[in-house]
Amino acid sequence: MEATLRTVAVTAVAPIAWGATYVVTRHALPADAPLWGAALRALPAGLLLWALARRRPRGSWWAKALVLGLLNFAAFFVLVYVSAHLLPSSIAASVMALAPLALAGIAWPLLGQRPTVRWALASAVGIAGVLLVVGGSTGAIPPVGVIASLLALMASSSGAILTTRWRDETPLLATTAWQLTAGGLVLVVVAAVGEGPPPRVDAAGVAAYAGIAVVATALAFVCWFTGLRHLPAGTVGLIGLLNPVTGVLLGVLVGGETLTGPQLIGIAAVLAAIAATHARRRSSRRSTRGPVPSPKG
Numbered sequence: 001m002e003a004t005l006r007t008v009a010v011t012a013v014a015p016i017a018w019g020a021t022y023v024v025t026r027h028a029l030p031a032d033a034p035l036w037g038a039a040l041r042a043l044p045a046g047l048l049l050w051a052l053a054r055r056r057p058r059g060s061w062w063a064k065a066l067v068l069g070l071l072n073f074a075a076f077f078v079l080v081y082v083s084a085h086l087l088p089s090s091i092a093a094s095v096m097a098l099a100p101l102a103l104a105g106i107a108w109p110l111l112g113q114r115p116t117v118r119w120a121l122a123s124a125v126g127i128a129g130v131l132l133v134v135g136g137s138t139g140a141i142p143p144v145g146v147i148a149s150l151l152a153l154m155a156s157s158s159g160a161i162l163t164t165r166w167r168d169e170t171p172l173l174a175t176t177a178w179q180l181t182a183g184g185l186v187l188v189v190v191a192a193v194g195e196g197p198p199p200r201v202d203a204a205g206v207a208a209y210a211g212i213a214v215v216a217t218a219l220a221f222v223c224w225f226t227g228l229r230h231l232p233a234g235t236v237g238l239i240g241l242l243n244p245v246t247g248v249l250l251g252v253l254v255g256g257e258t259l260t261g262p263q264l265i266g267i268a269a270v271l272a273a274i275a276a277t278h279a280r281r282r283s284s285r286r287s288t289r290g291p292v293p294s295p296k297g
Contacts, residue, residue, distance in 0.1 A: 123273065
């Protein structure tokens with residue numbers, strides 16, 4: 001039980017860090033360089049983890065690292081940036097809140113992790129909570145933005161499940177480093193062709209890029225993939241709902257915004273959904289040992 005609690009806590013670092021990224025990007029980074037923004041996020045993080053792991057890919061991992069790097073980082077980072085600039089934040093967050101369903105749906109055929117009624121109910125409560133947290137949206141919604149957000153969701157979900165399916169005895173630090181480096185190198189080439197030289201930023205911008213690369217990318221994705229190794233994909237998706245919750249809470253702390261009653265109810269619903277899946281896994285461990293092979297909550 002204590003090990004599961006630690007894994008849930010470690011996994012939660014990722015969506016919390018990603019929620020903070022919205023605020024940092026909006027206030028400290030240029031809005032007209034999405035490709036370089038993605039490249040300067042992925043490549044430094046990959047090189048940092050590679051320096052720590054001190055291992056290079058072998059055999060099939062050369063191809064796997066490229067595929068996973070494209071899905072988890074290159075495509076995902078750019079599509080998220082595009083959708084963030086085309087859609088109201090509430091709509092973008094609502095689409096990404098479908099992550100538990102996407103992860104569980106892909107994990108069922110590829111990993112044999114079959115969703116259960118308890119997990120479905122917890123997901124419904126969690127997604128409803130996110131909708132309350134982000135609030136409603138008025139005005140026209142560009143279809144291109146919705147498509148970009150859905151593609152980002154499918155890219156990251158597919159990459160996450162393939163990362164789990166292709167896991168072996170290779171250390172997690174090494175495989176994450178290879179993915180980030182491969183995706184970052186692709187992004188650098190595309191950014192140089194599409195946007196020209198890297199954008200010039202002041203000291204605050206340099207610090208923002210460094211913080212996002214180290215905390216919201218290198219550390220966050222190691223924590224995220226750790227969760228995928230030890231928890232069912234659907235449960236990890238529910239933990240990911242902390243992302244928009246963090247963004248709203250930081251808006252209160254940093255931007256002077258206020259929380260409404262429905263938002264407080266939504267935050268409670270997200271936390272209750274995560275707690276419900278953990279409670280189910282805790283009871284399951286009374287009769288089994290080791291990682292549970294399929295979602296139990």
